[in-house]
Amino acid sequence: MEKVNLEEKFAMFPDHWSPKVVGELNGQQVKLVKFQGEFVWHKHDQEDELFLVVKGHLRICLRDRDVDLDEGEFFIVPRGVEHQPVAEHEVHALIFEPASTLNTGDIRSEKTVEQLDRI
């Protein structure tokens, strides 16, 4: 039961594509992540996923269009929808999704993180 300061938490880790858990509620988790470069195309069959951009510019590529997110904008990727986050420059993002969600969804790659750190 402590408050979370997003800026302080982002300052605690340098790595990209490795979500950190900063809150948990109602079976859902709040995660912070730094993106840079291109992620793998993937989908989550059972989970909707919210991306809120805290800093930078994030492109979420869908198969039929791109969604461009600036600071203060969020997008919910519905379950089953293939997507690829792309960050030309470093992006700080907040993710809200079920505790069960794997970062690479239905794909296993070198970017898959099985066990998330809590910070």
Next chain:
Amino acid sequence: MEKVNLEEKFAMFPDHWSPKVVGELNGQQVKLVKFQGEFVWHKHDQEDELFLVVKGHLRICLRDRDVDLDEGEFFIVPRGVEHQPVAEHEVHALIFEPASTLNTGDIRSEKTVEQLDRI
């Protein structure tokens, strides 16, 4: 499946203490709300509630202490914990909580909003 710009959404409503639904995922809702003044003391028996301050300074009074939140800070009020949001000046906040959550929890008052607008 449209992105949401928080600033644009906050500009769409002037009223205080009346959460607006701006997103829905995994049985949870993302709500935006403007606070000003003191809310009623209440609790949610079955639902944890996250408050993220987007603008201003929010005090969440608990029975044993106060939690002060500035922009970019969030706090999760666990289920069953009595709390009272207080905003000396206007606050813009984002709330994550189950779709079933009533704003005044176990209390009915003139601030209770049964049916939330979606914007």
